[in-house]
Amino acid sequence: MSDFEHYISVGRERLRCGYTTGTCAAAAARGAAELLLSGQLPPAVRIDTPAGISVEVELLEPSSGTDWASCAVRKDGGDDPDATHGTLIFARVERSATQGITIDGGEGVGRVTRPGLDQPVGAAAINHVPRQMIEQQVSAAMAAHGSDGGLKVVISAPEGERLAQKTFNPRLGIVGGISILGTSGIVRPMSEAALIDSLRLEQDMLAAAGATDIVVTPGNYGETFAREVLGLGLGRWCTCSNYIGEAIDHAAGLGFRSLLLVGHVGKLCKVAAGVMNTHSRVADGRRETLCTHAALCGGDRATVETLYRTITTDDAVAILDGAGLREAVMASLTQALDEQLKRRAGAKMAIEAIFFSNRYGILGKTAGADRLAALHPISS
Incomplete structure (x- = not known):
């Protein structure tokens, strides 16, 4: 799949935007939910971001079992690559005895250890807008396939613990990995x-x-x-x-x-x-x-x-x-x-x-x- 083709003018430059780890997580969650509920993984999914810009992303590395499915999306930072540019963001969706959708972080996603951040102490460092995006996408998959049971979504980033050392997470009291971020879903270049x-x-x-x-x-x-x-x-x-x-x-x-x-x-x-x-x-x-x-x-x-x-x-x-x-x-x-x-x-x-x-x-x-x-x- 080609690069995300959305550009903005910054000064006299035309720069390509990217999409956030939150958008990646939501897209991966949609793909994993589709695979679990239908038995088939679409080659790509389209996400409507809070910025009003649609993002179509390729789904990678699918795997599944009796009551679970997983896939990944590769982070694209556009012309403003940050520490997470190019890394894989995974979502695993599994059936749950609890009604509704629950969201947590897995390998490489940090945990909040100090108060004052977007999420409470003990929670995965998945900020509230990405959580909303993930829930919306999984809910849409459930509606499309007539599922009314409970699903648990776990977001992970295998390279996250290493990448987090290049961010401010350790200083902020977020341990064990990166944060899943983004209020607009879109990365705007910061040349x-x-x-x-x-x-x-x-x-x-x-x-x-x-x-x-x-x-x-x-x-x-x-x-x-x-x-x-x-x-x-x-x-x-x-x-x-x-x-x-x-x-x-x-x-x-x-x-x-x-x-x-x-x-x-x-x-x-x-x-x-x-x-x-x-x-x-x-x-x-x-x-x-x-x-x-x-x-x-x-x-x-x-x-x-x-x-x-x-x-x-x-x-x-x-x-x-x-x-x-x-x-x-x-x-x-x-x-x-x-x-x-x-x-x-x-x-x-x-x-x-x-x-x-x-x-x-x-x-x-x-x-x-x-x-x-x-x-x-x-x-x-």
């Missing part, structure tokens, strides 16, 4: 040069249209928060992905009068430490930054040690709340962020920031943020 090129083109177009004041968000979280919570008009807005430094540099070079940065605390606390490319492969430093500001604000050793062991910034905020330090630490973090942004932008462009979390809402605003926000009314 660094192309993304930076695309960012610059967006800003060039805003400048050409006469914009003098712009809003920048790293991605979807920031855009949604800016629009739905802050009530900003985003007629003069662009995304910068992880390339916050590049966004500031290019905007200043184009002569924009002001830039308002709106982002999740998980990204902007990195910027407060001087990290201007926030991709986790380049730098992280979230826990170290939060620990530093907690210590500066009087946090005791026990609090700092607990912060250092956290997985998410939401968990860190909860710890700061418990220690009575949230307000002081967020103020300290805001001051550091303000200094870093103004140092990067220089004197010719005003720059301010608002950072938030989806759980806690606004966590910090630099001194002039409200003034810049007022330049972007909902009608703009």
Whole structure:
């Protein structure tokens, strides 16, 4: 079967998309269910992904027994291959005495050992959207063949334990393998040069249209928060992905009068430490930054040690709340962020920031943020 033929334009490049481990798992589960219920394995299956894009994938390595069947799908990362590109994702479907569909992880799929992730402690690291996709595909196979019994689905990745060492899973407390991921089902290429090129083109177009004041968000979280919570008009807005430094540099070079940065605390606390490319492969430093500001604000050793062991910034905020330090630490973090942004932008462009979390809402605003926000009314 030929490569997945779906392309997007990123900057001046035309890049081929791929599909996620979640899509692979759902497709393999559909194939294994078909083999179990009908005795025949189709050569391929078509999956409608949450992104609204259909993916047709070849089914590989079928095997079956009296009450079970298994097959695999090969992961395709498109023009953005990651650690899992090319690996086989297997699904084994077996009859169960329990009604309904149950989903678990097998060999090479990690287990969650720490709270704060998509799945609870003890569960297989198969995120909720892939679980929904798997259940939908197996349910469709059951309906097609008139089956109303129970089925158990086990997803595995024989190379997963080795591949997981190339990911952040061990640090996150996911042990024994990779995660089955994907909110859209589609892998969109992340060529660094192309993304930076695309960012610059967006800003060039805003400048050409006469914009003098712009809003920048790293991605979807920031855009949604800016629009739905802050009530900003985003007629003069662009995304910068992880390339916050590049966004500031290019905007200043184009002569924009002001830039308002709106982002999740998980990204902007990195910027407060001087990290201007926030991709986790380049730098992280979230826990170290939060620990530093907690210590500066009087946090005791026990609090700092607990912060250092956290997985998410939401968990860190909860710890700061418990220690009575949230307000002081967020103020300290805001001051550091303000200094870093103004140092990067220089004197010719005003720059301010608002950072938030989806759980806690606004966590910090630099001194002039409200003034810049007022330049972007909902009608703009």
